[in-house]
Amino acid sequence: MLFDYETLKIIWWAFLGVLMIGFAITGGFDLGVAVLLPFLGKTDEERRVIINAVGPTWEGNQVWFVMSGGALFAAWPTAYAVSFSSFYFALLLALFALFLRPLGFDYRSKLPNPEWRANWDRALFVGGFVPALVLGIAFGNLLKGIPFHFETDMRIVYFGNLLGLLNPFSLLAGLISLSMFIMHGAIYLQIKTVDNINQRAQKIAVIFTVVTLALFALAGGWICFLDGYHITSEIFPNAVANPLAKFVKKGPGLWLDNYGHLPALWAVPASAFIGGLMVLVLSIINRPGSAFVFSCLMITSIILTAGCSMFPFIIPSSISLNSSLTVWDSSSSLKTLNLMFWVTVIFLPLIMLYTSWVFRVFRGKVTVEHIHKNNHTLY
């Protein structure tokens, strides 16, 4: 075994981050593009341009999302169990909306009927809008803590409801993720399209970069007053996974603790702002390729900011503080983390390699002429 239990736990916290970020920067622009579909595409042809800009690659991108769930299950089974059962209706809503995506992409242009196509366009919009919003709301609730505790035999009991999930801070987090995916999608469209759509996409990209930065700054200010969590008892990083063996306190501003201990961490939220400003400049001077790189940086930094603030917490419990799940006490066994580490180390680079090859094959602009030429084979 190359690493000890403690190191593997941290590695798996990082892997989970990599997968989520992987989804946000690939599947994220697909969601954004779907939200923008009805607004940027005025005619059927324009809409097909937009859909086919992501058509050949969206399916692979969405696997990052599925994979985040799979990795959570394998590496953090208790966190998977708590989050998925607690966010029951929120996830159900996201799931039902996600259903519309494979069908929308694949079925929309299979019939020429305008009514049929208009309905699938609506479906694709919902399939982008709802998950983008709900995922952010879920993140917001993680920062706030979830009302759950463990009964005898480690049975999870949840005391919240859907309305409780829709609290102001979490809604703000939802808006951040929505607006950041719209920004990202708009920049991607700026790369992939020409003329009208390209110009409209540029405007949207600029607006939503500003909106995202403003909302992110607002959330940053809010965090200073929001209740955070902190482990007060001694930490045993190599201990077996028992979430009930520690003491936790809760208090305003505790999510800033990590930045106090390690001031270099301020670079993470700062790079979100730097990334955002670069996106603005590059999008305006029409260098969408470079803007895209910085928009990836910005998204990565925003997600990392949430992760760094919460570390080592994964899911704090708001009603039974000591039941909170942390990196140290809710992972899989040493054996499983170790095996999955090697599987990931082998396959993740391979996935990145073939994914970038596929993107290279489909590089270049999608135009109305291209749609005309391949009328019967494209989405």
Add this chain to the structure above:
Amino acid sequence: MISDTVVELSRWQFAVTSLYHFLFVPLTIGLSVILAIMESTYVMTGREIYKDMTQFWGKLFGINFALGVTTGLTMEFQFGMNWSYFSHYVGDVFGAPLAIEGLMAFFMESTFVGLFFFGWDKLSKGQHLTITWLVALGSNLSALWILVANGWMQNPVGAEFNYETMRMEVTSFGELIFNPAAQVKFVHTVAAGYTTASAFVLGISAYYMLKGRDIAFAQRSYTIAAGFGLAAVLSVIVLGDESGYTDGEVQKAKLAAIEAEWHTEEPPAAFTVIGLPDQDAMVTHHAIKIPWVLGLIGTRSTDTPIIGLTEIMQNNRQRIHNGIKAYSLLQQLRNGERDETLIAEFESIKKDLGYGLLLKQYTDKVVDATDEQIEMAVKNSIPQVAPLFWAFRVMVASGFIMLIVFVIAFISSSIRKCRKDWILKLSLYTMILPWIACETGWFVAEFGRQPWAIAEVLPTFLSVSSLSEWDIILSLAGYVFLYTIFLLIEMFLMMKYIRQGPSSLHKRRYHFEIDERG
């Protein structure tokens, strides 16, 4: 105390969503391979018609694939959403193959499927063929890892209970992966997928031939489907689940229930062809039996007995008593006692802990269970016989009818004179059978595992999330509503494209377009 209704509803929801999912999966698994075969023929012969075949059957593949992906997402979510105790209790073991499936198979399949559809002009012939094979490989590997996970539910090897974490943990990945139950299931399921896709291509090609349209296209498709399908259906039957049934105690109960073998018989046991199983009286009325056959199939020997349900229940009663003791020791351990003899005693009987947990359905206080409660647990420690008995027979009958049809189709596609309308009609109407066989097969495998979620380890009853009845009624209604609409849309599109046939490729050389040109 967990509500029975919540458990029932959760089970219904899982059954409904996975049976829906399983309408699309076998076709995806099989059709991906058939597409790869067709495209290989195209690359080797250079004849455009094989490219057209790949593209046309590929269109149908795409319509099916979209719903497979849609309904598959639910499965990944559902373990955590509705079976959170299961997820906590076995995630350390069960989560790994699911995650490996994602990394090794699903990523590859989903990334390359876009290239399959849109990469024809962007890739060389060889490159595109490689992509098609990789999509096929991805969907087949996907099945492998899912069935490693499922095989572990049937026969949980390579793991043990850890009282400190209150869950099952991996002891050997080798055992988990090479679990005989998983290996047999994989071969059986994948071959069933090949059979499904072959019957699909066979039936639709027969329809074109009956209509006298696009004969060259239809004949070639028919021939490939007949050959591939015959090999596949033989594999399903010969390598069938049979050989796997005796791995693990719960598999033994499943086999006995399928055969309505109420009592252990003198080996080799007789096979009950048909009859009316009566669970309360533990007899099968009006049974028609063939001597020896069950013993031969089930044990591959003439002297090994097949254990009957009565004997299995007696054994279970003993294990439930042990389980009560194990649970009581576990309580002490969970309260922080770490006496060495206590630990040693618990370790020696913890394999029966799951049987103690069976009592949770009848009482919260497992340790103080009454004799009556124990008897209820014993009675329900075996699955319901009649549904399994019938589902299994429907599956097997479908399999044998398909075997006959594929033999006839294979002969008629090899010898031209044999091509008769009745054979084509037979091919067309057989199309429904693989779906019946797949769905009943899923039912036999999973219903036959009851009352366990993880055989001998975790009862289904305990596995559920702490949700309310209304939570699940609403979600179940949502799934049924959406899935029904999706299925109708899918069937509508499928029919539309099937009717158009290869003309839908707009290559100006097939039936409807030739007519238009007049």
